[in-house]
Amino acid sequence: MSDGTWSDYFPFETGQQLKLEAKILVFTLKGTAEVVSRSDDTLSLTVEIPEQKVVGRDIPEVSLAIAMTHKADGAENGATITYRNKERVDDKVTMSSDLAKWQRRVEPSIPIASKMLGFTLRRMGDQRGEIVDVTGLNLPFEIKLKLRPA
Numbered sequence: 001m002s003d004g005t006w007s008d009y010f011p012f013e014t015g016q017q018l019k020l021e022a023k024i025l026v027f028t029l030k031g032t033a034e035v036v037s038r039s040d041d042t043l044s045l046t047v048e049i050p051e052q053k054v055v056g057r058d059i060p061e062v063s064l065a066i067a068m069t070h071k072a073d074g075a076e077n078g079a080t081i082t083y084r085n086k087e088r089v090d091d092k093v094t095m096s097s098d099l100a101k102w103q104r105r106v107e108p109s110i111p112i113a114s115k116m117l118g119f120t121l122r123r124m125g126d127q128r129g130e131i132v133d134v135t136g137l138n139l140p141f142e143i144k145l146k147l148r149p150a
Contacts, residue, residue, distance in 0.1 A: 003073045003097040005040040009104040009121050011129055014038050017148040020047065024137075027054045031062070033145060043068050068106060070095050081112055088112075105133070 012018060018033040031049030038044070044067035051061045065082040077093040092109040102123035111117075117136040123129055131143040 003070065003095075004099045004104075006038050006043040006070065006104075007040075008099060009097065009102055009123050010035075010038060010043055011123050011126050012038065012145070012147070018145045019148045020049065021144045022049065023142050023144070029054070029059060032148065036065070036067070041070050043070075064112075068093065068095075070097075070104070073097055075109070079106075079108055081108065081110075083113055107135075 012035045014035055014037045016035045018035070020031040020033045022029040022031065029049050029052055031047065033045055033047045036044035036046060045065070047062065047064045047066075049059075049062040052059045063084070065080075067080045069078040071077055073096050075092050075094045077095045079090045079093045081088045081090065088110055090108045090110045094105075094107040094109070096105045098104070103120050105118065105120045107118035108116075115136040117134065119131050119135070120133040121129065121131055127147045129145045131145070134142065
């Protein structure tokens with residue numbers, strides 16, 4: 001059985017600009033994302049969340065780039081993660097795909113921002129997607145992605 005391609009789990013195409021809403025508990029941070037490239041086996045994104053004030057607290061800017069290569073479900077996949085101008089290469093990313101649910105779980109083997117994070121990409125139709133089941137933050141956290149109007 002095929003693990004599917006990135007388009008099965010992530011509906012956005014190369015060059016598309018996305019609106020991003022990150023929900024943490026009852027708070028929402030807004031930002032943008034861009035699909036740098038998406039092919040059958042590779043997905044590359046940039047994420048920008050500007051500095052914001054939430055309930056009187058300053059939330060620092062987040063600038064992140066991630067390029068993921070899916071070879072097959074299991075731990076033989078790769079990713080390059082750039083956060084705060086530091087590039088990290090991970091050649092032991094565990095991915096598991098569920099075509100019936102249009103979702104792919106991604107678990108890097110290296111820390112991102114000093115945390116061991118994992119997440120699930122889920123396709124929610126042709127113009128929406130989400131990143132859910134984020135682990136490693138000790139807080140409920142999800143990201144909604146939608147096409148930005150032209």
